[in-house]
Amino acid sequence: MKFSTQILALLGAITCALASVVRSSDSANGLDFVYPYPVKSYRFVSQRKHFTMSYMDVMPEGTPKGSIVLLHGKNFCGATWNATIQVLVDDGYRVVAPDQVGFCKSTKPSEYQFSLMALAQNTNGLLNSIGITNATIMGHSMGGMISARYALMYPNETYQLVMVDPLGLENWFSLGVPYQSPDLSYSSELETTYDSLKTYQQSTYYAGTWLSSYDVWVNMLLSIYQGPLGDRFAWNMAETTDMIFTQPVIDELPNLQMSSLLMVGDKDTTAIGSKWAPADIKALIGHYEVLGKEVSAEIPGCTLVEFPLLGHAPQIQDPDTFHAALLNWLP
Structure with a gap:
């Protein structure tokens, strides 16, 4: 009898564990995509609205x-x-x-004042809750902007900062890129297709190259646009485009106090507004082979790692080289 009770307890524990894994692959907030680790939820209130931030929290042995x-x-x-x-x-x-709020398995609000500070604050609330x-704090692309803002807002809670091909290393408006309203960006977002995503990512993220393994990330993103919350997601993407364009962090990066690492693919040409900028202005922006050197020299205690042949997503394009450089810098 004792043996049977132990077996039942063990089976119950296994069932609960499996249920947790299964729940992590369920469709959440418009994204039906299986994450590599169980997905948890942080529920909070921001701007008088209730949100869920999905996250993975993975522990080592x-x-x-x-x-x-x-x-x-x-x-x-x-x-x-x-x-x-x-x-x-x-x-x-x-x-x-x-x-982040507005993305992937997290809440996609119909109304929200997106700002780097708000997203950094949401992230800090999540971390404190666990x-x-x-x-x-390590961020890529837009996440690089958020990580920089996080480090500026919470210097005593940021041990080190890692920015991977971050946006906001230049002020596009001051360089001559005209402002585009979120309404126009929203119209463009509604026209998103597999081909439009692949064409952009191939030229910018992977320096003109393409591997079949990249398709999973295109299809993951496309599934949100084509899912039940696709219209709301398109609006959130338009709002975050406006956030990125209007909130550059370049002028404040010299105020960073902690040890930092800037990792850039020199073939990266990402620049918000390049699609609608005049040709002569477009030629001036998005030169990461120059921006990396200029910006790292302005940040106290910053280490620069460049990947001469890689684009905007070096962690995906050449993970072995990227991770070797990252681990070499981390303590």
């Missing part, structure tokens, strides 16, 4: 030697960090990878 928070870019999700999460966990770090008050 044994005591973590530190926590690293991975912030995704505008055309990415927390799941896009899958290879990086595994590398960092294997190296002994606790890794948290959230989906007991993390000091972490290495």
Whole structure:
């Protein structure tokens, strides 16, 4: 009888664990995509609205030697960090990878004042809720802007800062790019197709190259546009385009106080507004082979790592080289 009770308890524990994994693959907030690790939910109130922030919280074996928070870019999700999460966990770090409000498996609000400060504050609330008050904050693309803003807002809670091909290294408006309203951006977002996503990502993220393994990230993003919350997602993307364009962080980066790492693919040409900028202005923006050197020289204690042959997403295009450089810098 005792043996049977133990077996039943064990089966119950296994069933609960499996149920947790299954729930992580269910469609959430318009994204039916299986994440590499169980997905948890942080519920909070912002701007008088109730939100859910989905996130992965992955622990290493044994005591973590530190926590690293991975912030995704505008055309990415927390799941896009899958290879990086595994590398960092294997190296002994606790890794948290959230989906920002408006993205992926998190709430897609019909109305929200998107700002880098609001997204950084949401992230800080999530981390505090799971007991993390000091972490290495690492962001890619738009996530690089958010991570920089986070470090400026919460310097005592940011152990180190890592920015991977961050946006906002130049002020596009001051360089001559005209302002475009979110309404026009929304119309453009509604026209998103597999081909439009692939064409943009191939030229910008992967320096003109393409592997079949990249398709999963295109299809992941496309599934949100074509899903039940596609219209709301398109509006959120238009709003975040406006946020990125109007809130450059370049002038404040010299105020960063912690040790930082800037990692850039020199073939990256990402620049918000390049699609609608005049030809002569477009030629002036998005030169990461120049921006990396200029910006890192302005940040106290900043280390620059360049990838001469890579584009906007070096962690995906050449993960081995990228992760070797990252681990070489981390303590």
